[in-house]
Amino acid sequence: xxxxxxxxxxxxxxxxxxxxxxxxxxxGVLLGGAVIGPSFLRRRETxxxxxxxxxxxxxxxxxxxxxxxxxxxxxxxxxRYVVFLVKSGERVTALSSxxxxxxxxxxxxxxxxxxxxxCHGGVYDRTGAVIAGPPPAPLAMITTRVDGDQVFIQA
Numbered sequence: 016x017x018x019x020x021x022x023x024x025x026x027x028x029x030x031x032x033x034x035x036x037x038x039x040x041x042x043g044v045l046l047g048g049a050v051i052g053p054s055f056l057r058r059r060e061t062x063x064x065x066x067x068x069x070x071x072x073x074x075x076x077x078x079x080x081x082x083x084x085x086x087x088x089x090x091x092x093x094x095r096y097v098v099f100l101v102k103s104g105e106r107v108t109a110l111s112s113x114x115x116x117x118x119x120x121x122x123x124x125x126x127x128x129x130x131x132x133x134c135h136g137g138v139y140d141r142t143g144a145v146i147a148g149p150p151p152a153p154l155a156m157i158t159t160r161v162d163g164d165q166v167f168i169q170a
Contacts, residue, residue, distance in 0.1 A: 060169060061169065061170040062160060062167040062168070062169055062170070063081050063082075063083065063167060063168055063169075063170050064165060064166075064167055065079050065081055065098065065100060065109065065159075065166045065167060065168045066079045066100055066165075066166050067164050067165055067166065068102065068107070068161065068164050068165075068166060069164060071100055071101075071102035071107065071166070072102070073102055073103070073104075074101065074102070074103055074141060075101070075123070075125070075141070076099035076100070076101050076110065076123045076130060076141055077099060077100050077101070077102075077123075078097050078098075078099055078112065078122070078123065079097070079098055079099070079100055080095055080096070080097050081095070081096050081097075081098060081168065081170075082094070082095055083095075083096060083170055096111075096112075097112040097120060098110065098111060098112060098157055098168060099111075099112060099123065099130070099154075100159075100166055101141060101142070105161075107159050107161055107166050108142075108156065108159060109156065109157035109158075109159045109166075109168045110130075110142075110143040110154045110155070110156060110157070111143075111154050111155040111156075111157060112154075113154075113155070114132040114134065114137050114150055114154075115137075115145075115150045115151055115152040115153070115154065115155070116132065116134070116135055116137050116148070116149045116150040116151065117134060117135065119132050119133060119134035119135075120132075121137070121139065121154070128140075128141065129141075129146065130143070130154070132148065132150070135148060135149050136148045136149070137149060137150040139153065139154055143155075143156065157169065
């Protein structure tokens with residue numbers, strides 16, 4: 016017995032729609048995993064020794080150079096970062112030394128009691144807040160931890 020053309024069309028339409036559904040579902044899983052997956056990855060905390068409490072002057076940013084080693088395949092590189100540690104009582108905060116305007120390195124002017132950027136005249140106070148100049152934002156804060164007499168920053 017011969018099938019009617021409408022039954023054949025219905026069967027082919029259902030087959031094509033099923034194939035589209037399988038392809039769409041597969042793409043959804045792959046793309047969803049690529050977009051959402053990184054948020055489920057556990058971030059490895061790395062704490063770097065930045066200095067001792069005894070070496071810090073009260074309420075005065077102290078520049079400290081921190082070495083960070085990074086592994087990229089077979090190559091290991093060591094990068095240096097300068098951060099300012101500011102001790103206020105028992106609390107220690109860390110500020111990035113990178114100006115938020117164009118990325119120049121700021122330095123502490125002990126006479127003026129300000130962090131100054133030599134490139135375009137950006138000026139920050141001891142907490143990293145912008146006082147004057149073109150910087151659009153305060154200096155970045157870095158998470159710190161005090162363990163005994165040692166100060167650690169999170170990389």
